[in-house]
Amino acid sequence: MIIDGKQKVYQINDETFHCGVAVCYRYIGGKWKSVIIWYLRMGLLRFSEIKVQIPDMTDKMLSLQLKALKEDGIIKKTVIGKKAPFRVEYELTDLGKSLVPVIERINQWGTDFGNEKGELMEI
Amino acid sequence: MIIDGKQKVYQINDETFHCGVAVCYRYIGGKWKSVIIWYLRMGLLRFSEIKVQIPDMTDKMLSLQLKALKEDGIIKKTVIGKKAPFRVEYELTDLGKSLVPVIERINQWGTDFGNEKGELMEI
DNA sequence: CCGTATCCTAAAAGATACTG
DNA sequence: CAGTATCTTTTAGGATACGG
Numbered sequence: 001m002i003i004d005g006k007q008k009v010y011q012i013n014d015e016t017f018h019c020g021v022a023v024c025y026r027y028i029g030g031k032w033k034s035v036i037i038w039y040l041r042m043g044l045l046r047f048s049e050i051k052v053q054i055p056d057m058t059d060k061m062l063s064l065q066l067k068a069l070k071e072d073g074i075i076k077k078t079v080i081g082k083k084a085p086f087r088v089e090y091e092l093t094d095l096g097k098s099l100v101p102v103i104e105r106i107n108q109w110g111t112d113f114g115n116e117k118g119e120l121m122e123i
Numbered sequence: 124m125i126i127d128g129k130q131k132v133y134q135i136n137d138e139t140f141h142c143g144v145a146v147c148y149r150y151i152g153g154k155w156k157s158v159i160i161w162y163l164r165m166g167l168l169r170f171s172e173i174k175v176q177i178p179d180m181t182d183k184m185l186s187l188q189l190k191a192l193k194e195d196g197i198i199k200k201t202v203i204g205k206k207a208p209f210r211v212e213y214e215l216t217d218l219g220k221s222l223v224p225v226i227e228r229i230n231q232w233g234t235d236f237g238n239e240k241g242e243l244m245e246i
Numbered sequence: 247c248c249g250t251a252t253c254c255t256a257a258a259a260g261a262t263a264c265t266g
Numbered sequence: 267c268a269g270t271a272t273c274t275t276t277t278a279g280g281a282t283a284c285g286g
Contacts (some may be wrong), residue, residue, distance in 0.1 A: 002176065010233075012241030018179060020233030021158045021226060027236075029154070030278075035144050047248055053125065056141060058280060063249055084286050085247035098232065103144060105228045109221065110133075110143030113150075118135030153258075170268055181260060186269055207266050208267040 024102065027072055032057055032065045034103050037092065040075065041100045044091040066090060074099065147225070150195055155180055155188045157226050160215065163198065164223045167214040189213060197222065 001008050001019045010017040017023045028034040032054070039045065039053045050062060069075045074096040080087040092100070114120065124131050124142045133140040140146045151157040155177070162168065162176045173185060192198045197219040203210040215223070237243065 007178070007246050008243055009246055010237035010241050011244050012237060017233070017237065018177060019158060019161065020230035020235075020237060021161050022154075023233030023237045023241075024229045025154065025157065025233075029152070031145075031148065031152070032279095034148065035142060038142065038144050054141065055130070059249070060251095060281090061279065064279090079248090081247095084249095086249085086286090088248060098235075102228050102232045105225050106147045107143035109225045110140070110146030110148075112143075112221075114133035114135060114140065114143060114146045118133050118146075120131055121134050123130050123132055155259095174268095181262095182269070183261090183271095184259065187259090202268095204267095207269095209266090209269085211268060 027074065028099060028103070030065070032061055033069060034099075034106060036062075036065055036069065037074065037096060037099055038103050038107060040090060040092050040096070041103070044089050047088045047090070050090070069096070150197065151222060151226070153188070155184055156192060157222075157229060159185070159188055159192065160197065160219060160222055161226050161230060163213060163215050163219070164226070167212050170211050170213070173213065192219070 010020070010023055012023065015026065017026065028037065035054055035057075036050060039050060045053075047062070047066075050066075051057070051059070054062070066075065066077070070077050072095075073093055075090050076093050078089045078091075080089065133143070133146055135146065138149065140149065151160065158177055158180075159173060162173060168176075170185070170189075173189075174180070174182070177185070189198065189200070193200055195218075196216055198213050199216050201212045201214075203212065
């Protein structure tokens with residue numbers, strides 16, 4: 001970003017970003033992260049419950065993305081039980097909740113566009 | 124997306140999306156698109172002017188992304204002059220302008236986060 | 247049930263050189 | 267000035283199998 005003719009950047013944990021958009025992309029970019037946060041906005045969900053909501057994501061991708069979101073402090077993971085089968089619950093942290101209005105706006109644009117240029121179909 | 128126990132999707136130009144978030148990601152996903160739209164929000168910019176704003180993007184990436192944004196109807200391109208050197212101007216279409224509030228929200232989160240967890244530095 | 251491990255492909259992105 | 271061409275690297279994502 002250029003302010004008064006000077007190039008400025010955000011420095012966060014050894015990473016450099018040229019504008020706020022790039023910062024946000026770092027945390028919710030990629031095909032799945034924002035969708036996962038979107039489904040967690042109403043509250044706690046189990047691994048399998050997220051899977052039901054996003055059927056075209058593989059177990060591996062869900063697992064990877066959940067791990068990344070946890071490392072970034074966006075979600076909190078709770079494992080219930082001592083032996084398999086486990087019950088594993090995910091929920092948004094305060095940081096994660098701060099992203100909900102952002103993703104709500106993203107979803108709004110997408111549904112508006114989908115309703116105007118496409119159609120909603122049952123499968 | 125699941126509505127009344129039924130799986131529903133958006134169908135837009137032979138592409139299928141499971142929720143509005145995925146639709147929006149299709150149009151502004153990736154590392155550069157939303158940043159480019161962000162810098163075009165104030166009005167028309169030349170190719171070289173965008174480059175100045177986003178110095179860590181190569182010519183090739185800028186060229187590719189501008190082409191994709193044009194094909195999606197998000198920006199409009201105008202070439203001025205008959206011979207090189209050309210003056211090429213880019214500006215948002217109405218569809219592109221509809222994305223500005225979305226990306227403003229994204230930028231807002233990023234700058235808030237950057238100011239809280241990182242710092243703004245001159246380079 | 248909730249993952250991880252392995253292997254693989256495809257897509258995104260980068261480096262460099264070149265051109266109308 | 268505003269790109270394209272070519273080549274390479276990196277990252278994202280997918281398929282399948284397996285394990286506590």
